[in-house]
Amino acid sequence: MGVVTPTNKEVLDFKGLHLYHAGVSNCSMRVRLTLEEKKLPWTSHHVDLFNKENLTSEYFGINPKGLVPVLVDDGVVITESDDIIDHLDQKFPIPSLRPTTDSGLEEMYRWMKLAVNNHIGAVKTYIYFHQVQGKMSQSDEQKAAYRKLQSNTELLDFHSKSNSEQGFTQQDVDRAVGILNDCFSKAEKVLTRSNWLVDNKFSLADITWMPLHYTLVRADFSFDQYPAIEEWSARISERDSFKTGVLEWWPGFGS
Ligand SMILES: N[C@@H](CCC(=O)N[C@@H](CS)C(=O)NCC(=O)O)C(=O)O
Numbered sequence: 001m002g003v004v005t006p007t008n009k010e011v012l013d014f015k016g017l018h019l020y021h022a023g024v025s026n027c028s029m030r031v032r033l034t035l036e037e038k039k040l041p042w043t044s045h046h047v048d049l050f051n052k053e054n055l056t057s058e059y060f061g062i063n064p065k066g067l068v069p070v071l072v073d074d075g076v077v078i079t080e081s082d083d084i085i086d087h088l089d090q091k092f093p094i095p096s097l098r099p100t101t102d103s104g105l106e107e108m109y110r111w112m113k114l115a116v117n118n119h120i121g122a123v124k125t126y127i128y129f130h131q132v133q134g135k136m137s138q139s140d141e142q143k144a145a146y147r148k149l150q151s152n153t154e155l156l157d158f159h160s161k162s163n164s165e166q167g168f169t170q171q172d173v174d175r176a177v178g179i180l181n182d183c184f185s186k187a188e189k190v191l192t193r194s195n196w197l198v199d200n201k202f203s204l205a206d207i208t209w210m211p212l213h214y215t216l217v218r219a220d221f222s223f224d225q226y227p228a229i230e231e232w233s234a235r236i237s238e239r240d241s242f243k244t245g246v247l248e249w250w251p252g253f254g255s
Pocket residue numbers: 025026027028049054066067068069079080081082116119
């Protein structure tokens with residue numbers, strides 16, 4: 001579970017639920033959706049990723065990977081979106097966002113891990129290739145500062161490639177698309193015969209995958225071959241939690 005001991009001690013005194021998050025971040029959407037489903041009061045600490053507000057020693061003192069989201073629950077710091085939403089569902093069990101059977105629970109965790117395990121290699125690579133590369137590259141000073149702050153080698157390699165002159169290649173993105181299509185083909189099969197990903201009950205599995213659909217559509221990923229996924233996403237879009245947890249935080253909302 002993603003509990004970390006922060007070196008930035010400021011957060012230890014926080015009372016209640018505090019979320020460090022970004023409007024555009026699919027991982028943050030998962031946590032906002034969960035908070036809104038449960039109608040929990042929370043304090044927002046918005047981190048502007050485009051202005052690199054996450055790349056400061058203060059922020060790395062809260063999350064040593066420099067990523068959003070981070071939940072601070074009464075001074076306990078939790079990172080990793082799957083761990084955060086699982087924590088929220090266990091601590092605030094009503095309404096429940098998990099299946100009632102053991103096999104369903106295992107299946108829910110499988111869907112959650114599938115998303116997390118493919119985050120850098122597939123989701124992030126696809127989105128950076130289509131939307132970020134060349135638009136928010138780091139200056140030489142920022143690159144040096146990032147190398148000082150970041151100790152995670154996977155993230156160091158990812159950002160160094162994204163900021164290189166060549167950036168991600170067509171081959172990198174084709175590989176990412178292949179992985180995403182494998183995942184969405186699996187989801188399509190399930191959703192052809194059921195409204196939700198696990199045990200026909202809305203759960204953390206749906207909350208994990210919906211933000212990927214939302215952000216990938218906006219990065220021109222085609223879901224034409226997945227009609228059941230499109231219907232599933234339309235069903236989720238009707239929920240109040242989607243309006244307050246995703247739409248209202250998406251840049252340009254209401255404009
Ligand atoms: N495994 C992490 C991934 C978190 C992550 O990659 N967050 C992105 C936004 S979705 C971020 O903070 N990106 C900024 C960066 O890479 O510097 C999770 O599930 O919370």
